[in-house]
Amino acid sequence: MPTRSTPKASHPRGPIRSQVLAFVRERLAAGSPPTVREVQQAFGFKAVESARQHLEALVAEGRLAKEPGRSRGYRLPAAGGPAANIRLVPKLGRVQAGALREAIENPDRWDPEAWLPVETPGTGEELFALTVRGESMTGAGILPDDVVIVRRQDTARDGEIVVALVRDEATVKRLRLREGRLELWPENPAFAPLVFAPLVSAPDTEIRILGRVVEVRRRLA
Amino acid sequence: MPTRSTPKASHPRGPIRSQVLAFVRERLAAGSPPTVREVQQAFGFKAVESARQHLEALVAEGRLAKEPGRSRGYRLPAAGGPAANIRLVPKLGRVQAGALREAIENPDRWDPEAWLPVETPGTGEELFALTVRGESMTGAGILPDDVVIVRRQDTARDGEIVVALVRDEATVKRLRLREGRLELWPENPAFAPLVFAPLVSAPDTEIRILGRVVEVRRRLA
DNA sequence: TGACAATACAGACATATGTCTGTTTTAATC
DNA sequence: GATTAAAACAGACATATGTCTGTATTGTCA
Numbered sequence: 001m002p003t004r005s006t007p008k009a010s011h012p013r014g015p016i017r018s019q020v021l022a023f024v025r026e027r028l029a030a031g032s033p034p035t036v037r038e039v040q041q042a043f044g045f046k047a048v049e050s051a052r053q054h055l056e057a058l059v060a061e062g063r064l065a066k067e068p069g070r071s072r073g074y075r076l077p078a079a080g081g082p083a084a085n086i087r088l089v090p091k092l093g094r095v096q097a098g099a100l101r102e103a104i105e106n107p108d109r110w111d112p113e114a115w116l117p118v119e120t121p122g123t124g125e126e127l128f129a130l131t132v133r134g135e136s137m138t139g140a141g142i143l144p145d146d147v148v149i150v151r152r153q154d155t156a157r158d159g160e161i162v163v164a165l166v167r168d169e170a171t172v173k174r175l176r177l178r179e180g181r182l183e184l185w186p187e188n189p190a191f192a193p194l195v196f197a198p199l200v201s202a203p204d205t206e207i208r209i210l211g212r213v214v215e216v217r218r219r220l221a
Numbered sequence: 222m223p224t225r226s227t228p229k230a231s232h233p234r235g236p237i238r239s240q241v242l243a244f245v246r247e248r249l250a251a252g253s254p255p256t257v258r259e260v261q262q263a264f265g266f267k268a269v270e271s272a273r274q275h276l277e278a279l280v281a282e283g284r285l286a287k288e289p290g291r292s293r294g295y296r297l298p299a300a301g302g303p304a305a306n307i308r309l310v311p312k313l314g315r316v317q318a319g320a321l322r323e324a325i326e327n328p329d330r331w332d333p334e335a336w337l338p339v340e341t342p343g344t345g346e347e348l349f350a351l352t353v354r355g356e357s358m359t360g361a362g363i364l365p366d367d368v369v370i371v372r373r374q375d376t377a378r379d380g381e382i383v384v385a386l387v388r389d390e391a392t393v394k395r396l397r398l399r400e401g402r403l404e405l406w407p408e409n410p411a412f413a414p415l416v417f418a419p420l421v422s423a424p425d426t427e428i429r430i431l432g433r434v435v436e437v438r439r440r441l442a
Numbered sequence: 443t444g445a446c447a448a449t450a451c452a453g454a455c456a457t458a459t460g461t462c463t464g465t466t467t468t469a470a471t472c
Numbered sequence: 473g474a475t476t477a478a479a480a481c482a483g484a485c486a487t488a489t490g491t492c493t494g495t496a497t498t499g500t501c502a
Contacts, residue, residue: 016479029307029338031296032253035459047481052461054479071292071459071488072253076336086338088246088297115297117307117338141362141439161441216439218362220382256489268451273491275449292458292489443502450497458489466481472474 016043020054021063024074029086029117033072088115089149091129118149118215126152128211130163130170137161137172139187146218148172150211161213166194167206172213182207237264241275242284245295254293309336310370312350339370339436347373349432351384351391358382358393360408367439369393371432382434387415388427393434403428 023042027034034042040051055074058064067073091114116129132146140161142148148163156162158177163170164184173184173194184194184207194207244263248255255263261272276295279285288294312335337350353367361382363369369384377383379398384391385405394405394415405415405428417428 025309025336028252029309031249032293035292036461037459045480047483048460049462049482050480069460069488071256073460075252087251088249117340119338138362141359141364141367143362146362212441214441216437216441218437220433220435220437257491258489266450268453269490270452270492271450290458290490294490445502446500448497448499451495453493453495455492456490458487460485460487462483462485464482464484466479468479469477471476 017054017058019043020051021058024055024058024064025076028074028076033074035072086117086119087127089118089127089129090114091116091131091147116147116149116217120214127214128152130172132172134171136186136188136191137174139189140174142172142187142213142216143218146216148213149215149217151214152211154209156209156212163210163213165208165210170210175209238275238279240264241272242279245276245279245285246297249295249297254295256293307338307340308348310339310348310350311335312337312352312368337368337370337438341435348435349373351393353393355392357407357409357412358395360410361395363393363408363434363437364439367437369434370436370438372435373432375430377430377433384431384434386429386431391431396430 020039020043023039024033027038036048036052036055039045039055040048043051045051055064055066059066059074062077065075065077067075118127118129120127127149129147129149132142132144132148135144142161150163156175158175160175161172162175162184163172164175166184171184173186176183176185176193181195186193241260241264244260245254248259257273257276258269260266260276261269264272266272276285276287280287280295283298286296286298288296339348339350341348348370350368350370353363353365353369356365363382371384377396379396381396382393383396383405384393385396387405392405394407397404397406397414403417405417407414415428
């Protein structure tokens with residue numbers, strides 16, 4: 001009669017392996033992948049090798065990737081295509097326009113109120129997040145209190161939704177380039193568009209483009 | 222005359238520290254935080270301690286957090302309460318209703334088309350994501366091709382937005398409980414509400430609640 | 443210039459961690 | 473029951489990694 005405390009061996013190739021995968025995924029998203037021994041503990045294995053066998057099997061199946069030798073070297077199979085490029089983006093919050101400019105230009109000394117996990121293809125892009133105020137973009141499905149994730153850039157193309165600094169006020173609008181003019185259109189008939197003379201945005205002008213909205217998020221209580 | 226190759230010591234409390242922070246953030250988002258020696262190499266320090274001092278200083282300043290003793294133990298300052306509980310949620314895609322049911326009940330054997338990083342407070346919640354079809358919820362700011370993140374649950378409260386299985390068709394609607402009836406209301410005047418007799422959803426009924434929408438996401442190209 | 447603090451360096455140590463070898467247990471199959 | 477493959481176990485080893493102590497360098501300020 002064995003003294004095994006865990007009945008986990010009863011499944012030939014059962015869900016334990018998938019549970020290990022899920023565990024690694026969780027830890028990966030939470031900050032860093034687990035060590036082999038952490039997997040061991042989490043599943044109550046009495047030997048390190050038990051955990052390692054599952055991990056290596058997952059690697060062999062292509063469901064996990066790893067960097068051999070490194071500690072906490074298990075990764076998501078980046079090649080396969082699933083979510084590999086996750087970055088944490090600082091949420092600058094309901095910040096005033098002036099502070100926004102400061103925060104975007106000196107992101108290092110800014111203390112974000114939160115960090116949002118965002119999946120992004122590029123590595124060089126500079127991203128930040130903002131909470132939307134007002135109802136000027138409801139027509140585009142952007143409601144008050146929605147969070148927009150913004151790719152920092154000084155210019156944008158016609159039709160893109162941008163975050164702009166207008167006379168020291170930050171707003172989210174759709175950009176229109178018409179006959180040499182730069183226009184910011186709300187997506188709500190109750191609001192009027194803003195029209196500006198210069199075609200390009202530049203520092204020390206009344207309008208300046210801070211970035212392009214690449215994602216919209218809304219949490220429902 | 223010193224033989225220092227790096228002029229990095231010229232700034233009393235300068236941007237090097239912030240560069241280290243940025244480096245840690247990058248590596249953190251890329252998969253796992255760096256080791257002290259990886260920071261050392263990245264900045265060309267000739268001693269491990271140089272890197273460690275920067276890291277510890279960042280921790281002391283509250284700009285970084287750490288789990289002492291652990292390898293790759295540097296984290297983002299989760300102390301404030303923000304993004305600590307990030308999970309990867311399977312996106313089941315534009316799946317047919319029948320397959321949806323199968324996928325939700327047997328998540329292990331389902332191969333999701335993608336994984337989304339989601340910040341969630343609870344650990345026990347079962348989450349999945351779906352791509353929205355149709356324009357029936359545009360009034361609630363949910364547009365076609367938006368991704369909804371759903372907390373799996375069999376019941377819901379009046380006014381909540383739910384994912385329901387109606388005669389083997391999956392839809393997103395707002396739930397209304399009126400005079401003993403269960404109603405699914407679109408948020409678009411061009412669509413009509415669905416009304417059902419039973420107050421609670423149950424298997425093998427013409428209507429069944431699969432979960433509650435907890436987040437909406439939209440990626441802008 | 444001299445004192446002082448911050449930073450960088452050098453070397454070592456204790457531990458965490460990945461990895462290996464061999465054995466035992468479990469479950470399935472004939 | 474015997475055979476077999478998968479899984480779990482036990483113990484050890486080599487290395488990666490965090491940490492410590494002491495010293496040297498650099499820049500600042502009086």
